[in-house]
Amino acid sequence: MQEGIIVKGIAGFYYVELPDGQTIECRARGKFRKDNIVPLVGDKVVIEVIGSGQGFIKEIKERKSQLIRPPVANVDQVVVVFALKEPDISFTLLDRLLVHVEENNLDCILCFNKSDLDNDGIFEKVNKIYSQAGYKVIKTNALNKEGIDELKDFLKGKISVFAGPSGVGKSTLFNCLQDKVVMQTGSVSEKIGRGRHTTRHAQLIRISDETYLVDTPGFSVLDLSFIEPHKLQFDFREFRDYLTECKFSSCLHVKEKGCAVIQNVELGNISRSRYENYLEFLNEIFEARRTNR
Structure with a gap:
């Protein structure tokens, strides 16, 4: 038996990374379906290796956190990414997303990207609002790597999930932070004013010891009706x-x-x-x- 972490799940196959960096393609035992338990990206698991690069998930360790959308376990913090321009910031969407972050008791970094387009001092405005509210706020430009080293420091030793609307540069930032997986990037649609979806599923990428990133699809609607x-x-x-x-x-x-x-x-x-x-x-x-x- 060996322990590892699920870094990707596709069509019933779960890819478990072991401490030595080896990845094992696993199926989940039938008992998980019987107990209505679905393995998630980020789960720490015990597996049985049965052949060359293949195995079965035998046990899922207790989760310290679980997100529903995106479905990821054991996340430490959320990197909330918005563009300063193209598309313009929706403060309603931003605050709605932060409510979900707080409901999940996660830490948060607010990353405002595309600083090269900020000719109206928008960053100063948002920095004042959200620093005053108690959030870590950074400014980035994925094209010239502005703020990337600062962002890396915030990520060390944690599992961090990217979140935010499409077209704000999440995938481009992701590519700046690691070179193991190249995420497809997309432009903002001129017709509808928001980005095209480019990420198909959540996956967890190791960028250094005990430091992982999760890239997730963009989204625009977050229901709050479950909150009292x-x-x-x-x-x-x-x-x-x-x-x-x-x-x-x-x-x-x-x-x-x-x-x-x-x-x-x-x-x-x-x-x-x-x-x-x-x-x-x-x-x-x-x-x-x-x-x-």
Whole structure:
């Protein structure tokens, strides 16, 4: 028996990387189907090697985290990638994605790519908003390698998943960070203003000892209806310092008297755009509950 990590899964085959760098093509034992357990990229597993480069997964170790979309296990952090231009930043989509990051209790790096197109000082704006909210923010240009060394430092010793809309340069950044797998890159569609999907499935690539990257398909819709209304406030990091200062413990920070969150929005300690997205998401969650009654 040997232990390894699943780095790719395609059509019922799971490719397990061993500590010596060898990759074994494995099938999962029938007991996993019986127990309704699906092996995921990122799973640490015990395998039985039965021949030249082939084997069976015998055991899946306990997961410390699990993402549903993309389906990846044991991720430490999310590298959220948006372009400063082409396509323009959707702050609603960005905040929606960050809510999902917080719901999964993952660390996060905000990477704003295509710095060469930023002629309007957009990075200064987003850096102020999201640094103030408590996130690590970096600026990159995948074409001239700006910010790549800084990004590599954040990745060391962790499994990191890339996320963000299509066309922002995730695959190009991925190619800058490693040379084992060349990801297909795509341009932004002029007609619809967003990128074409270029990544077909999630796979985990080792870039150094205990350091892995996962490249995933782009996406544009993230449902929030599973979140309890009173829990959404905790998914906005900058709210947390003020939640105990609200006059009412049941405060949802909409229009309640004595709301410390609203007061700090007015004082500039909380970004108004972030707060407005919170209100939009909260209304969306309530509306979903009314519709599903």
